[in-house]
Amino acid sequence: AQLAKAVADELTADENLLVAVCPPFPWIASVAAVVKGTPLLVGAQDVYPAKEGAFTGEVAPEMLLDAGASYVIIGHSERRHVIKESDSLINEKVKFSLASGLKVIYCIGETLAQRQANETNAVLEQQLSSGLAGVDAAGMANVVIAYEPVWAIGTGVNATTEQAQNAHAFVRSQLAKTYGENVAQAVLIQYGGSVKPDNAKDLLSQPDVDGALVGGASLKADSFLAIVRAAMG
Numbered sequence: 763a764q765l766a767k768a769v770a771d772e773l774t775a776d777e778n779l780l781v782a783v784c785p786p787f788p789w790i791a792s793v794a795a796v797v798k799g800t801p802l803l804v805g806a807q808d809v810y811p812a813k814e815g816a817f818t819g820e821v822a823p824e825m826l827l828d829a830g831a832s833y834v835i836i837g838h839s840e841r842r843h844v845i846k847e848s849d850s851l852i853n854e855k856v857k858f859s860l861a862s863g864l865k866v867i868y869c870i871g872e873t874l875a876q877r878q879a880n881e882t883n884a885v886l887e888q889q890l891s892s893g894l895a896g897v898d899a900a901g902m903a904n905v906v907i908a909y910e911p912v913w914a915i916g917t918g919v920n921a922t923t924e925q926a927q928n929a930h931a932f933v934r935s936q937l938a939k940t941y942g943e944n945v946a947q948a949v950l951i952q953y954g955g956s957v958k959p960d961n962a963k964d965l966l967s968q969p970d971v972d973g974a975l976v977g978g979a980s981l982k983a984d985s986f987l988a989i990v991r992a993a994m995g
């Protein structure tokens with residue numbers, strides 16, 4: 763909550779900029795309390811797709827909304843690869859969260875082996891179609907896509923501006939095929955994976971890179987704010 767407050771204190775409202783922090787579950791309510799009335803929004807890192815029931819250890823969308831979250835990250839690479847969430851569970855989470863009134867940050871991205879095998883676009887296409895199955899064009903108004911190449915997350919090795927732009931342009935072209943050009947242009951596509959103050963400006967200046975999903979560099983107010991400033995241009 764201290765970190766979120768330090769960030770919120772420095773943020774000025776800007777209609778062209780959305781900034782959210784997504785703390786682990788135990789801190790959502792305390793973070794939401796300190797950023798209330800500021801432009802800083804709050805999200806969760808995961809959710810379970812049920813309103814209520816016997817799902818010990820899981821957290822429902824209504825609980826997140828009640829705690830003050832408006833966003834939820836779904837399909838993060840660690841959920842896919844470490845926790846072994848299936849495409850169908852991820853899709854249930856996306857649909858249920860949207861129906862519950864949460865905005866979704868839907869993460870996709872290829873592993874190093876998939877990139878080296880030239881499978882990046884195929885993986886992105888598959889993750890988009892499976893994760894967003896059943897989401898209509900209106901629903902996409904509440905979806906942000908985060909392109910996070912798995913090999914770039916927490917490694918210090920970010921995608922080059924060209925790799926990021928190519929992947930983002932491909933994602934947008936896929937969205938255009940499914941939802942039409944207007945929806946595709948309106949969807950925010952964030953890049954994530956070793957975003958730092960010194961590479962944020964170059965990455966964010968790419969035409970199809972609309973934002974950043976920041977991990978390690980978000981853990982210090984100074985570096986997170988430097989990235990926010992880079993996003994402001």
Ligand SMILES: O=C(CO)COP(=O)(O)O
Binds near residue numbers: 957975
């Ligand atoms: O996974 C990420 C954000 O969710 C990225 O993490 P890093 O910025 O630490 O690479």
